[in-house]
Amino acid sequence: MIKDTPPGGTPAIELRGAGKVFRTPSGAAHTAVRDLDLTVRQGEFVAVVGPTGCGKSTTLTLVSGLEEPTEGEVLIGGRPVDGIHPGVGFVFQQDAVFPWRTVLSNVMAGPRFRGVPKAEARQRARDWLRRVGLAAFADRYPHQLSGGQRKRVALAQTFVNDPAILLMDEPFSALDVQTRALMSDELLELWGGARDGRSPASVVFVTHDLEEAIALADRVVVMTAGPATVKEVFPIALPRPRRVESVRLEARFIEIYREIWSALGEEVRITRERGAGHVA
Numbered sequence: 695m696i697k698d699t700p701p702g703g704t705p706a707i708e709l710r711g712a713g714k715v716f717r718t719p720s721g722a723a724h725t726a727v728r729d730l731d732l733t734v735r736q737g738e739f740v741a742v743v744g745p746t747g748c749g750k751s752t753t754l755t756l757v758s759g760l761e762e763p764t765e766g767e768v769l770i771g772g773r774p775v776d777g778i779h780p781g782v783g784f785v786f787q788q789d790a791v792f793p794w795r796t797v798l799s800n801v802m803a804g805p806r807f808r809g810v811p812k813a814e815a816r817q818r819a820r821d822w823l824r825r826v827g828l829a830a831f832a833d834r835y836p837h838q839l840s841g842g843q844r845k846r847v848a849l850a851q852t853f854v855n856d857p858a859i860l861l862m863d864e865p866f867s868a869l870d871v872q873t874r875a876l877m878s879d880e881l882l883e884l885w886g887g888a889r890d891g892r893s894p895a896s897v898v899f900v901t902h903d904l905e906e907a908i909a910l911a912d913r914v915v916v917m918t919a920g921p922a923t924v925k926e927v928f929p930i931a932l933p934r935p936r937r938v939e940s941v942r943l944e945a946r947f948i949e950i951y952r953e954i955w956s957a958l959g960e961e962v963r964i965t966r967e968r969g970a971g972h973v974a
């Protein structure tokens with residue numbers, strides 16, 4: 695087990711003994727996550743893997759401020775999370791685009807909402823559309839784009855707000871395998887080069903795909919079967935820059951995969967043996 699303390703400076707995200715109990719419609723208590731201890735450093739890319747339904751998304755909603763913990767603490771930049779933090783960006787499996795707005799207007803929406811003057815918002819949006827390879831698509835509507843292109847819009851929409859923290863919940867899982875690998879590479883490039891010489895965003899990336907987790911992350915967090923807590927944290931000592939299609943063929947990658955799978959596979963088996971979910 696790797697001790698989870700950052701080397702110095704204020705950690706970007708801290709979960710300290712955090713837990714979440716939901717009330718089900720029948721009034722019963724359902725523990726989704728428990729005793730979560732995790733620190734994400736500034737500029738660190740952390741991937742979270744765990745069996746289906748274990749509580750990965752719930753962990754993200756606690757960090758996002760969309761839900762409050764019922765136990766323990768969640769801190770961003772050393773302060774308790776109190777509602778949705780302006781420095782946090784999200785990318786989910788479902789695209790959060792406005793279907794009635796053009797691509798450009800979608801990417802401008804965040805800065806406009808934050809009070810950026812129209813001309814500057816347009817300029818920033820155009821710049822991000824260029825960076826994600828969609829400069830020629832600014833006037834299209836979301837339904838006129840492919841799944842991968844819509845995902846690029848979602849990335850531009852998020853990065854245009856210059857988030858210090860990026861929360862991603864299976865952002866590429868609806869894409870085909872090749873597009874997915876391409877998008878992972880693009881994400882790494884955007885993440886590495888986004889903040890003009892400043893430390894990159896701190897990322898928490900939830901995925902079902904262990905290969906994706908290893909290819910992207912500095913550390914991979916394995917969660918237990920639900921109610922989830924941190925089972926083990928694995929540092930990924932693979933050099934950057936990485937290209938996901940080539941890095942996963944490296945001998946070291948395969949060794950890391952085996953090591954993490956021995957921890958994750960056990961939790962997946964427990965979840966399967968219980969059936970789809972767990973009894974709270």
Ligand SMILES: Nc1ncnc2c1ncn2[C@@H]1O[C@H](COP(=O)(O)OP(=O)(O)OP(=O)(O)O)[C@@H](O)[C@H]1O
Pocket residue numbers: 716717718724725726744745746747748749750751752753920971972
């Ligand atoms: N609002 C809610 N009310 C009641 N129970 C909830 C609520 N949200 C989530 N849960 C339950 O909490 C548990 C964890 O759900 P969560 O979505 O966090 O898991 P997950 O690991 O992200 O799942 P998956 O891998 O399938 O996406 C599940 O049993 C789920 O049914």
